[in-house]
Amino acid sequence: MTNNDVLRRLRYTFNLNDKKMMEIFALSGKKVTREEVSNWLKKDDDPDYKSINDTNLASFLNGFITKKRGKKEGPLPVPEKKLNNNNIFMKLKIALSLQAEDVLDVLLLANFKMSKHELSAFFRKPGHKHYRECKDQILRNFLQGIQLKYRVDVTKRDPQHKNNQESSKKIISNENTKKKPVYQWKKS
Numbered sequence: 392m393t394n395n396d397v398l399r400r401l402r403y404t405f406n407l408n409d410k411k412m413m414e415i416f417a418l419s420g421k422k423v424t425r426e427e428v429s430n431w432l433k434k435d436d437d438p439d440y441k442s443i444n445d446t447n448l449a450s451f452l453n454g455f456i457t458k459k460r461g462k463k464e465g466p467l468p469v470p471e472k473k474l475n476n477n478n479i480f481m482k483l484k485i486a487l488s489l490q491a492e493d494v495l496d497v498l499l500l501a502n503f504k505m506s507k508h509e510l511s512a513f514f515r516k517p518g519h520k521h522y523r524e525c526k527d528q529i530l531r532n533f534l535q536g537i538q539l540k541y542r543v544d545v546t547k548r549d550p551q552h553k554n555n556q557e558s559s560k561k562i563i564s565n566e567n568t569k570k571k572p573v574y575q576w577k578k579s
Contacts, residue, residue, distance in 0.1 A: 393435075394444070394474070395435070398432065401534075413425065416450055419468070446471070449470035452479065480525050481513075481514055498529075498532055499536070505529075
C-alpha cells in the first residue's frame with residue numbers, strides 16, 4: 392500500500408478538500424501548494440501523478456493528530472524520515488483517540504477479526520520480542536473500517552436535504568394531530 396493510497400483514503404473518509412488538506416499540513420509546520428496536494432491524490436497512471444514521500448505523509452499525519460486532538464504544548468513534532476505501516480497505524484489510532492477495543496471494533500466493521508494480543512504487537516517498539524510488522528492487508532482493512540465508521544453520506548451533510556427532512560416531519564406531525572372521524576357499527 393503506497394503513501395498516496397493512504398492519503399487518498401483519508402481524504403475520502405473525512406471529506407477533506409484541497410484547502411482542508413493544506414491546513415492539516417500547515418498544522419504540522421509544513422507548507423504545501425494546492426498543486427502538490429492535487430498531484431499526490433491523482434491516480435497512479437495519471438501523467439501529473441507524484442508520489443508523496445514518507446516525510447510529507449508523516450507531516451500530514453502529525454497535522455491530522457493536531458486537528459483531531461488539539462495542539463500539544465511545546466515544539467511541533469518532527470516528522471519521521473522513514474514511515475512504515477506500523478507508524479501510520481499508530482498515528483491514526485492516536486488521531487482518532489481509539490483504544491484497543493475501538494480498533495478491534497473498527498477492524499470488525501471491515502470483516503477482519505484479530506485478538507487484542509495480536510493488535511498490541513503492532514504498537515510495540517521494533518526491537519521488542521513480540522513486535523510484529525503491520526502488513527498492507529491489515530492497514531487496508533483498518534482504513535476500510537475507519538471509512539465505514541466515520542464517512543458521512545453526502546445526503547446527511549447537505550443542509551437542503553436536512554431542511555427537506557424537517558419540513559416533511561412537520562407535515563407528517565400536522566397530519567397526525569388532525570381529528571380523525573370515528574366510525575361505529577350500527578347494530579341491526
